[in-house]
Amino acid sequence: MSENLYGEENRGEMVRLQKMMKNMNCGGPRPAALTLKDFKVGEALGKGAYGHVYRVRNMQDGKDYALKQIVMSASRDGVPQSVIREIAVMKRLTRQTHPNVVSLRTVLHTVDTSRNIIKIAMIMEICDWDLHTFLQNVPKVIPEKQAKHLIGQMMKGLDFLHSHAIIHRDLKPQNILVNRDQTVKLADFGLSKKYTNTSAFTTCVVTLWYRAPEVLLQSYYNSTVDMWSIGCIIYEIYNRVPLFPGPDEAQQLHEIFKKLGTPIGTDWPKQSVLAKDTFPHYTGISLTSDVTGMSPTALDFFKRCLIYDPARRMGSRAALGHEFLKLKPVSVKPRVLRQLRFNNL
Ligand SMILES: Nc1ncnc2c1ncn2[C@@H]1O[C@H](COP(=O)(O)OP(=O)(O)OP(=O)(O)O)[C@@H](O)[C@H]1O
Numbered sequence: 001m002s003e004n005l006y007g008e009e010n011r012g013e014m015v016r017l018q019k020m021m022k023n024m025n026c027g028g029p030r031p032a033a034l035t036l037k038d039f040k041v042g043e044a045l046g047k048g049a050y051g052h053v054y055r056v057r058n059m060q061d062g063k064d065y066a067l068k069q070i071v072m073s074a075s076r077d078g079v080p081q082s083v084i085r086e087i088a089v090m091k092r093l094t095r096q097t098h099p100n101v102v103s104l105r106t107v108l109h110t111v112d113t114s115r116n117i118i119k120i121a122m123i124m125e126i127c128d129w130d131l132h133t134f135l136q137n138v139p140k141v142i143p144e145k146q147a148k149h150l151i152g153q154m155m156k157g158l159d160f161l162h163s164h165a166i167i168h169r170d171l172k173p174q175n176i177l178v179n180r181d182q183t184v185k186l187a188d189f190g191l192s193k194k195y196t197n198t199s200a201f202t203t204c205v206v207t208l209w210y211r212a213p214e215v216l217l218q219s220y221y222n223s224t225v226d227m228w229s230i231g232c233i234i235y236e237i238y239n240r241v242p243l244f245p246g247p248d249e250a251q252q253l254h255e256i257f258k259k260l261g262t263p264i265g266t267d268w269p270k271q272s273v274l275a276k277d278t279f280p281h282y283t284g285i286s287l288t289s290d291v292t293g294m295s296p297t298a299l300d301f302f303k304r305c306l307i308y309d310p311a312r313r314m315g316s317r318a319a320l321g322h323e324f325l326k327l328k329p330v331s332v333k334p335r336v337l338r339q340l341r342f343n344n345l
């Protein structure tokens with residue numbers, strides 16, 4: 001790693017980062033010795049807004065993994081503290097895994113000094129499909145038992161993340177993976193949204209369809225932003241079309257308000273960047289008549305995910321105990337997640 005790239009004053013930071021990366025290798029016979037050269041790259045598994053994901057074979061253990069590469073620019077000021085913090089979060093998740101969260105096997109990094117970039121390769125367990133592909137390939141009407149099985153697993157994974165003070169912020173069918181045995185795993189959290197050079201894949205538009213109104217209005221948000229996304233995904237599981245398919249950022253809120261009604265009174269997010277009167281007064285439509293095949297308990301669960309006020313919206317812990325799922329919470333003490341502002345995204 002080049003000293004010049006980060007500057008003398010940031011050497012300590014870089015050493016910390018290197019140490020952290022080294023310690024992140026979890027399991028395997030010679031984890032610290034693993035390098036990118038140990039992986040044979042196979043077919044592309046997916047392309048997101050921030051990078052490509054490939055099937056790779058670890059030549060040391062002969063097993064297949066998914067490799068996601070994130071490219072960050074290394075500024076003159078060195079590696080931002082926030083990157084180091086985020087890597088620490090990922091490190092926590094390599095130590096403590098959950099069956100419904102994609103497990104991270106190791107994180108490797110390389111520095112391209114000529115182009116001033118750091119490449120981080122996340123080696124993850126490999127899954128068969130993402131939920132988007134899965135839903136396109138299963139019969140159009142899903143039995144409630146199967147829907148419950150999928151949603152229950154998503155909620156267990158989410159409760160695990162929330163109890164580790166991790167807010168996903170970008171839950172959508174493409175970021176939820178499904179295996180042949182219908183095990184569901186949440187994926188794509190951590191570094192990618194914050195630090196990648198987004199201009200690298202400008203043809204791929206980041207979808208806002210699953211984003212909560214308080215985030216779109218740049219107001220305060222908390223972990224219940226993920227529950228909003230879950231509500232949108234539940235609708236898609238039953239109806240096979242997106243609930244709020246806004247064509248662009250400006251239209252996304254109109255799309256939501258047209259269906260749920262323009263929020264009034266305290267439902268309007270506090271300190272939002274746009275005033276309420278910027279929008280027409282939409283009265284909304286009946287969600288009950290808009291969904292196909294949901295039982296009354298499923299419908300109640302779904303509606304509780306789409307409550308405007310984040311303080312009244314159902315949280316992941318409450319969701320597990322809801323009549324629809326009746327599941328036990330993950331065995332981690334629930335943590336109160338601090339309120340964040342949009343620019344923390
Ligand atoms: N572990 C995995 N196993 C199998 N396929 C995967 C895995 N991880 C990701 N993929 C596939 O690659 C796609 C892109 O991955 P991911 O969502 O992590 O990248 P991204 O660039 O952050 O995408 P975006 O930000 O647009 O959601 C996923 O939608 C999925 O189809």
Ligand SMILES: [Mg+2]
Nearest residue numbers: 048174175188
């Ligand atoms: Mg993704």
